Amino acid sequence: MSRTGRHPLIAGTVITSLGTLASRLLGLLRERATSSLFGLAGKGVADALLFAFRIPNLFRQVFGEGALTASYLPVLTGHLENDPDKAHHLSSVVVTLLAAVLAALAAVGELLLGLVWLIWGDSPQVGLLVGLSAVMLPYVVLICLAAQLSTMLYAAGHFRVPALAPTVLNIVWLIAAWVGYEWFPEHQVTQAYLLAIGVIVSGVAQVAVHLPTLHRLGFRFEYNWSSAREGIVQIGRRMAPTFVGLSVLQINTFVNTLIAWGLASVAGGPQTISWLRDVKYPMQQGAVASLYFSDRLCDFTLGIVGLPVAVAIFPLLCRHADRGDHRQMGADMTLGLRLVLCLSIPAGVGLMLLARPITRLILEGGHFDPEDTVRVAWLINYYGAGIWANCAWPVVVRGFYALSDYRTPVRVCVWVVSLNLVLNLTLIWPLAETGLALSTTIATVVQLLILMAIFSRRQAPLNWHALAATSVRAILATTAMAGVVYLTLPYMPTSDTLVAKSTRVGVPVLLGAVTYCITYLLLGGRELGMLWSGKVED
Numbered sequence: 001m002s003r004t005g006r007h008p009l010i011a012g013t014v015i016t017s018l019g020t021l022a023s024r025l026l027g028l029l030r031e032r033a034t035s036s037l038f039g040l041a042g043k044g045v046a047d048a049l050l051f052a053f054r055i056p057n058l059f060r061q062v063f064g065e066g067a068l069t070a071s072y073l074p075v076l077t078g079h080l081e082n083d084p085d086k087a088h089h090l091s092s093v094v095v096t097l098l099a100a101v102l103a104a105l106a107a108v109g110e111l112l113l114g115l116v117w118l119i120w121g122d123s124p125q126v127g128l129l130v131g132l133s134a135v136m137l138p139y140v141v142l143i144c145l146a147a148q149l150s151t152m153l154y155a156a157g158h159f160r161v162p163a164l165a166p167t168v169l170n171i172v173w174l175i176a177a178w179v180g181y182e183w184f185p186e187h188q189v190t191q192a193y194l195l196a197i198g199v200i201v202s203g204v205a206q207v208a209v210h211l212p213t214l215h216r217l218g219f220r221f222e223y224n225w226s227s228a229r230e231g232i233v234q235i236g237r238r239m240a241p242t243f244v245g246l247s248v249l250q251i252n253t254f255v256n257t258l259i260a261w262g263l264a265s266v267a268g269g270p271q272t273i274s275w276l277r278d279v280k281y282p283m284q285q286g287a288v289a290s291l292y293f294s295d296r297l298c299d300f301t302l303g304i305v306g307l308p309v310a311v312a313i314f315p316l317l318c319r320h321a322d323r324g325d326h327r328q329m330g331a332d333m334t335l336g337l338r339l340v341l342c343l344s345i346p347a348g349v350g351l352m353l354l355a356r357p358i359t360r361l362i363l364e365g366g367h368f369d370p371e372d373t374v375r376v377a378w379l380i381n382y383y384g385a386g387i388w389a390n391c392a393w394p395v396v397v398r399g400f401y402a403l404s405d406y407r408t409p410v411r412v413c414v415w416v417v418s419l420n421l422v423l424n425l426t427l428i429w430p431l432a433e434t435g436l437a438l439s440t441t442i443a444t445v446v447q448l449l450i451l452m453a454i455f456s457r458r459q460a461p462l463n464w465h466a467l468a469a470t471s472v473r474a475i476l477a478t479t480a481m482a483g484v485v486y487l488t489l490p491y492m493p494t495s496d497t498l499v500a501k502s503t504r505v506g507v508p509v510l511l512g513a514v515t516y517c518i519t520y521l522l523l524g525g526r527e528l529g530m531l532w533s534g535k536v537e538d
Contacts, residue, residue: 024299024300027296027300029174032362032363035365036368039369044266046286047125047285048125048192051129055136056140074401075234076231089222089224090232093228098144105140106138113130114134132193132196135197142204146165149210150165150210152219155315161209165206172198176194177194179194252439252440252443253295260288260290263283264288283428290379293359294383295383301387301391309339314402320332330461330463333462337392342474349478350512353489355380355384357501357508360501383437386442392448393444400451405458412447416443420442423443424439480519481512485511492507
């Protein structure tokens with residue numbers, strides 16, 4: 001039986017996915033431009049730039065789009081339904097406090113970077129890393145403000161602008177890369193600083209693009225502390241546990257980056273670690289860049305499958321929680337996970353099968369050579385095995401937060417981060433940087449399975465039969481897809497022309513997608529039809 005009208009989860013997911021798809025396609029062009037300018041190893045410029053960019057990006061993912069949004073959205077949603085004026089007061093106070101706190105943190109960060117430069121600035125690598133970090137650090141303030149403006153639109157049921165806003169960063173980045181290539185073709189350090197300045201410009205623009213829609217929806221700036229105080233207290237109580245629970249993937253990624261930076265040999269420098277009794281470095285220069293590029297390519301799937309479902313489902317789960325409707329919460333959580341599984345399982349396997357052709361198409365060229373392609377492709381294989389878990393865990397975690405259960409994700413997070421660190425320090429010696437990717441995949445799968453079991457047992461019952469049926473259909477259809485892709489690849493052109501590289505990716509993707517969809521539908525899968533029609537079949 002079908003529900004009448006478009007289900008809000010599917011409608012929000014489709015809008016967010018399409019907007020995110022546009023952003024991620026531009027993001028692939030951005031990574032193409034970056035890899036062409038710097039390659040992987042080179043003079044260490046890529047490692048320094050991408051490590052420096054990780055810092056504000058970590059704040060965005062954890063603080064801006066993670067902990068604060070997860071704490072803020074349930075409170076704001078309740079205010080909008082019951083007292084819109086109070087919602088305006090709350091949003092005004094949140095934005096003001098956020099700007100003040102982040103500006104103070106950025107100022108402290110700049111002072112610390114200055115101290116690091118005074119002590120270790122003689123090292124070219126450290127000096128470049130510190131300089132680029134100092135330029136990009138104010139982006140923390142801008143991007144977190146933009147994330148909270150997006151949250152205000154989510155609470156009002158508008159997803160289009162937040163989905164498209166990230167395209168601004170990609171456009172500005174591409175312009176800065178073009179300027180660097182045309183005006184400073186032999187100066188990689190100058191090119192890196194141009195990109196860093198572009199990041200700041202994009203932050204201002206991302207804040208600005210939200211304002212017209214917010215104004216049209218009636219949001220207005222009215223700083224009223226007494227009216228917003230109760231909501232601020234509620235948000236504050238939820239912030240710390242939410243920060244830990246939602247940040248596990250970002251923490252693991254940042255830990256991977258630190259290890260890759262600290263335990264990689266420098267070209268022309270010592271090849272052994274003196275403080276470990278001259279043990280050979282487990283990784284080579286370029287490990288940070290390899291992790292970044294492979295993570296970005298895998299993140300494409302997360303951005304158009306996992307996060308749109310998580311974004312769309314969160315306001316819906318909050319409303320169910322406010323009404324105490326645990327049965328419907330479990331049903332919608334199951335639906336969200338079914339949508340994620342039917343799309344992410346084939347996407348992960350397809351990415352693994354086409355890791356090298358995709359890397360060649362998107363990244364290879366300029367300073368990014370075939371050896372760099374091999375390094376990134378191996379990492380994609382290890383990350384790809386866990387894409388389905390990466391896409392599903394944000395959905396499950398938001399179920400806990402909608403019910404104000406913050407302790408459970410925190411407890412699981414602590415164990416998972418510890419597991420990831422132990423695996424990192426164990427697997428890097430035989431597997432180099434691919435050991436870091438494998439560690440993250442294992443930790444994410446473990447985290448997801450534990451959280452799903454706890455949520456279903458303690459909070460809202462999941463329909464395990466429906467989840468198992470969806471998974472089995474997806475695996476069988478993916479097997480058929482993989483067979484078609486595997487048989488098609490030997491007949492694809494192998495030359496270095498853009499047309500040949502595009503054909504080697506595009507034809508297998510098209511044939512594989514058609515095979516998967518037909519097989520999935522023949523097996524009785526209904527999730528693809530739901531996404532097309534917007535209606536849910538019970």
